[in-house]
Amino acid sequence: MQRKRSYRLMPAMVVCMLFAFVMLTSGCGGSQQSQQQASQNKTQLDAALQRARNIGVPDSSLQPVIKQEYQLSSTSAPSTLFDASPATTYYxxxxxxxxxxxxxxQGIVTKVTGDTSTLAQIDMQQFQGSLARAQKLQVGNISAFTTEYNNDQNLLSSAHYPKDYIAVSNDASKASRALDLLSSTNAHLVLFKNTIGQMKAVHIDVTAMQAQYQSDLDTLNSITTPADFSNLSSLIDAQYQMAVVNSLQTLPYVGNAKLKEFQNQIDLLKTYGLNISAYQKLYNADAQAMRGATTINDYLTVAQKIDADIASMNNDMTQGAASYLISELDREANAWGQAHLYHDKSDSKNYILDSGYTMNGIGYWLQQELGWASYSGDYQSVLNDEKDQFFNFSMMQQDYSDPTPYNQVHATDLQMFQHYPSLQHGKVLMVSMVEQ
Incomplete structure (x- = not known):
C-alpha cells in the first residue's frame, strides 16, 4: 500500500515543479508587451540617431543622447520570484x-538645423562684404568669386539639413578668407611696386624686379584659394626683402652719382656767370644727409631730395644757358673761321667762311630773342634755337671736309633731313656756304 502511494505522489510533484518554473520565469521577465515596447523604442532611437548623423548633425551635439542611451541600456531588469511587476515596471x-x-x-536636430542655417546666412553676408571690398581693388579673379557666391546662394536657398548649411558655411568662409588674403596680398604687391618705382626713379636697374612684379600680378589675378594667396604673399615678401638688400648695396653709389650730377650742374651754372651760393648750400645739406643714410627709405628720401634740388635749378640753368650759348657759338664760329680763312684774290683779304654764326650773323638775332624773353618757356625757346644753330654749324664743318661733288647728295644733307622733319616733304634745295 505504501508503494502505491509513492507512485501517486510523483505526478503531483511534477505538476508542482512545472507550476513553480512558470511562476519563476514569468516573475523574472515582466510582461512581453513592456519588453517589446522598450525594444521598439530603442530601435526607433537608434534609427533616429543614425539619421541625425546622415543629415549632418555633429557627433558632439549627439553625445548627450548617446551617453544617456548607453547608461539606460546598460542596466538589467530586476529578478523576483512569483512577481512580474518589478520587471514590467523596469521595461x-x-x-x-x-x-x-x-x-x-528631435529637439537637438531642430536646434542644430536652425543654428547651422543662421551661421550659413551670416557666412554668406561676410562673403558678400568681402567680395564687395575686393571688387573695389580692381584686381584678382573677381569673376570666379562672383560665380562661387551665386552658387552658394542657390545652395543656401535649397538647403534643408545641417549638412547642407554646413557645406554653404564652409565654402563661404573659405572664400571670405581668400578674399581677405587677396586684399592683404595686393597691399604687399603695391608696396613692392612702389619700391620698384622709387628705385627706378633714382636710376637703379629694376628690370628683374619688374618681371617678378608682373608675374606676381598675373598669379594674383588667377588664384582663388587661401593657401595660394598665403604662398604668394610669402613670395612677394621675400622678393621685397631681396630688393631692399640689393638696394642697400646699390643706393650709396647711386646717391654719390646724383651728388656728382648736382655739383656738375652747380659748376655749369657758375660757368654761365650766375650766383650759385643757394644751390651750393642745398648740395652741402644733401651730401650730409647721404652720409647719414642707413636704410633704403633714407637713401630714397635723400635721392629724391637731390632730384628735387636739381630740378629747382631748371629756370636758372635755362636762362643761363640761353645767354651763355650765344657767346659760345660766336667764339666757336670765330675760332673755326680763323682756322679756315678764305682768301679773296680780288682784294687780297682773308675772310671767315662762317660769319653767319657769329654775333654779326645769327648771334645778333639770338641776342634779340633773348632780350624779349621773360618766362621760362621763352628762355627754353631761345635755347632750342641755339641748339639748332650749333647743329647747323656742325653740319657746315663736316660738309667743308666732304669731297662729294656739290650736285650730289651729301651725308650732311641726310642728317639735316632727320633733324628737321619738315624737310622730309616735297623738294629741298640744300646750299652750303663753304662750297661756293
Missing amino acids: LNQAKGYHQLLVQL
Whole structure:
C-alpha cells in the first residue's frame, strides 16, 4: 500500500515543479508587451540617431543622447520570484526613457538645423562684404568669386539639413578668407611696386624686379584659394626683402652719382656767370644727409631730395644757358673761321667762311630773342634755337671736309633731313656756304 502511494505522489510533484518554473520565469521577465515596447523604442532611437548623423548633425551635439542611451541600456531588469511587476515596471521605464531621448534628439536636430542655417546666412553676408571690398581693388579673379557666391546662394536657398548649411558655411568662409588674403596680398604687391618705382626713379636697374612684379600680378589675378594667396604673399615678401638688400648695396653709389650730377650742374651754372651760393648750400645739406643714410627709405628720401634740388635749378640753368650759348657759338664760329680763312684774290683779304654764326650773323638775332624773353618757356625757346644753330654749324664743318661733288647728295644733307622733319616733304634745295 505504501508503494502505491509513492507512485501517486510523483505526478503531483511534477505538476508542482512545472507550476513553480512558470511562476519563476514569468516573475523574472515582466510582461512581453513592456519588453517589446522598450525594444521598439530603442530601435526607433537608434534609427533616429543614425539619421541625425546622415543629415549632418555633429557627433558632439549627439553625445548627450548617446551617453544617456548607453547608461539606460546598460542596466538589467530586476529578478523576483512569483512577481512580474518589478520587471514590467523596469521595461516600461526603459521604454519611456528611450522615448524621452528620442524627443530630446528631435529637439537637438531642430536646434542644430536652425543654428547651422543662421551661421550659413551670416557666412554668406561676410562673403558678400568681402567680395564687395575686393571688387573695389580692381584686381584678382573677381569673376570666379562672383560665380562661387551665386552658387552658394542657390545652395543656401535649397538647403534643408545641417549638412547642407554646413557645406554653404564652409565654402563661404573659405572664400571670405581668400578674399581677405587677396586684399592683404595686393597691399604687399603695391608696396613692392612702389619700391620698384622709387628705385627706378633714382636710376637703379629694376628690370628683374619688374618681371617678378608682373608675374606676381598675373598669379594674383588667377588664384582663388587661401593657401595660394598665403604662398604668394610669402613670395612677394621675400622678393621685397631681396630688393631692399640689393638696394642697400646699390643706393650709396647711386646717391654719390646724383651728388656728382648736382655739383656738375652747380659748376655749369657758375660757368654761365650766375650766383650759385643757394644751390651750393642745398648740395652741402644733401651730401650730409647721404652720409647719414642707413636704410633704403633714407637713401630714397635723400635721392629724391637731390632730384628735387636739381630740378629747382631748371629756370636758372635755362636762362643761363640761353645767354651763355650765344657767346659760345660766336667764339666757336670765330675760332673755326680763323682756322679756315678764305682768301679773296680780288682784294687780297682773308675772310671767315662762317660769319653767319657769329654775333654779326645769327648771334645778333639770338641776342634779340633773348632780350624779349621773360618766362621760362621763352628762355627754353631761345635755347632750342641755339641748339639748332650749333647743329647747323656742325653740319657746315663736316660738309667743308666732304669731297662729294656739290650736285650730289651729301651725308650732311641726310642728317639735316632727320633733324628737321619738315624737310622730309616735297623738294629741298640744300646750299652750303663753304662750297661756293
